[in-house]
Every structure is written in structure tokens, then in C-alpha cells.
Amino acid sequence: MSKSAPVSPVAAEPGAAQEQARTTAGHLEPERWVEEHGDAMFSYAMLHLRDTEVAEELVQDTFVAALANADGYQGRASERSWLISILKHKIIDHIRRVSRRREYWADLEDDAAETSAFRDDGHFSSPVREWIDNPQQALQQKEFYRVFTACLQGLPEKLNTVFTLRELDQLSTEEICKLLDITSTNLWVMLHRARLRLRRCMEARWLDTEPGSGA
Amino acid sequence: MNCKEVAELVSQSLDRPLTLRQRLCIRYHLWKCEWCVCYKKQLQHLKECLGQFEQGVCDGSVQPHCALSDQAKARIKKILCERDPSE
Numbered sequence: 001m002s003k004s005a006p007v008s009p010v011a012a013e014p015g016a017a018q019e020q021a022r023t024t025a026g027h028l029e030p031e032r033w034v035e036e037h038g039d040a041m042f043s044y045a046m047l048h049l050r051d052t053e054v055a056e057e058l059v060q061d062t063f064v065a066a067l068a069n070a071d072g073y074q075g076r077a078s079e080r081s082w083l084i085s086i087l088k089h090k091i092i093d094h095i096r097r098v099s100r101r102r103e104y105w106a107d108l109e110d111d112a113a114e115t116s117a118f119r120d121d122g123h124f125s126s127p128v129r130e131w132i133d134n135p136q137q138a139l140q141q142k143e144f145y146r147v148f149t150a151c152l153q154g155l156p157e158k159l160n161t162v163f164t165l166r167e168l169d170q171l172s173t174e175e176i177c178k179l180l181d182i183t184s185t186n187l188w189v190m191l192h193r194a195r196l197r198l199r200r201c202m203e204a205r206w207l208d209t210e211p212g213s214g215a
Numbered sequence: 216m217n218c219k220e221v222a223e224l225v226s227q228s229l230d231r232p233l234t235l236r237q238r239l240c241i242r243y244h245l246w247k248c249e250w251c252v253c254y255k256k257q258l259q260h261l262k263e264c265l266g267q268f269e270q271g272v273c274d275g276s277v278q279p280h281c282a283l284s285d286q287a288k289a290r291i292k293k294i295l296c297e298r299d300p301s302e
Contacts, residue, residue, distance in 0.1 A: 030295030043279035122217025
């Protein structure tokens, strides 16, 4: 697929695959790595964190770890997938280190957005509309992710953390509860609030920019 | 059950198995509430799309929303070059 990579003929002998991995990833081109993948990795980290410096540090640590373990890269996944999987571990480790404050997580004050989403009798306060007919179209998918990214950044920090761990990093609820030392009930409440806010934000931003509306 | 309770359970259904009673309550509510039907579809759609988010980052269909500063790039490159075992 990738036409630029100098792919060697079929790796017939044992060791040849390893050699190829060395040339694909291991032929260390750190400058190219940073240029090609730096922004994507930084963006991924910034979806989880609000602190630019920390995100930069995690990206840097990821590159350093990748460089040290270049031999472990099998060349099966794309280079970026490999780097992102290392970055994910770095992000989760970071969250584990900084979020050992049980009371911070246990404190679930009323959420104004949740309150305003429903009337006093418990019904939705404004209509919930159908989103799109064909979510599979590439352009709509791209737009979906763009809007989602913008809305995610608008979430309060706690909700952002649990939501990204659950939906972007695909951690199980058990893993998240263990990582943050929270109860599953708390986690469910936070995920519910995050989804409620996200869907409202996405509906507002997305439906307003349907094809034909300019922009 | 009202929309607020149903919305909470619909969200939970994405994270844990609900009881039979809860599922029946949701179904009954959805039968008469179009907004909650849409809400449920939206959450499911969100979850499906986000299941492919990482893949999208890797294949470029998810565009970076922010960029490493030039200073950070230069710093990282320098550190990597210093540590490059192939050099």
C-alpha cells in the first residue's frame, strides 16, 4: 500500500522479517517520526489532558520509548498505530500517577447541564432529533470526528477523563474504576453526564453545519 | 419511568448488562417516546464511531486538532538524535 517504503522481497527466511522491521521502523528516522506523527500524537494526548507541557512530555517519552524498543516493532501494524499504542500506555500511566485523590472523584456535585437537559417532570426539555442518514460516508465521518473533538474539549475535566478512557482508549469499566479508585456507580453517573453533554454539543454544532449550509 | 431515568439507563447499557426489569421499562418507554428513541440511537452511533477513533487517527481520517510547537518538535528531535542507537 505505502509506495514510499522500500519493501524488500518476500521475507522467506527467519530473521528476514526482523530485518525488515529494522528497516521499516528501526531504521531510525526520529526526525521523520516527529514530523509525520508528532501532531497526531500530540492531539491524541491533548484529548485526554488539558496541560500542553504534559502532553508534549508524554509524546516525547513515547518517541524515546519507541526508539529504545524499535526492535520490538514487527512492521505488521502501521508505524503510527505502534506509536499511538505506546502513547496510550504513557497517558494511562500519567493519569494513574496524578489522580490518586479519592475525594476528588467521589465528589459528584449536581451537574447543571444534566439538570437543564430535563424538565421538572423528567422529560427532555428540548426535542432530540435524528442525526444523520448515512454515517458511513467518509466526509460525514470526518466532520463527525472534527465536531466530536471540539465538543470533547468542552467537557469538564473529570467527565473528559472518564469518557476518553472508556471510549477512546476502550478501557473496561472495571479497569477505569481500578485506575481512578472510584465506584462503578460514580463512573456510570459520570459517563452518563459526559454522553448527555456531548450529544447536546454535537447536535448543536453538527446539525448547524449540515451540507448546504455553507461553512 | 421518565426520559431522565431512561437516559441514565440507556447510557449504563453501554457499560454493563441491565436487569430484565430495566430493559423492559426502557422498551416500554421507547415505545411511546420518540425523543428517547433518538437519544438511544445517538449514543449508540457515538459509541460505534468512537470505537474506530484510534484507527482514524492512525489512517489519517481523524485530523489532528492541534499541533506540537516548533520548539517542542526541535527539542524532541534533538533528544531522539542524541539517543539514536543507530548513530
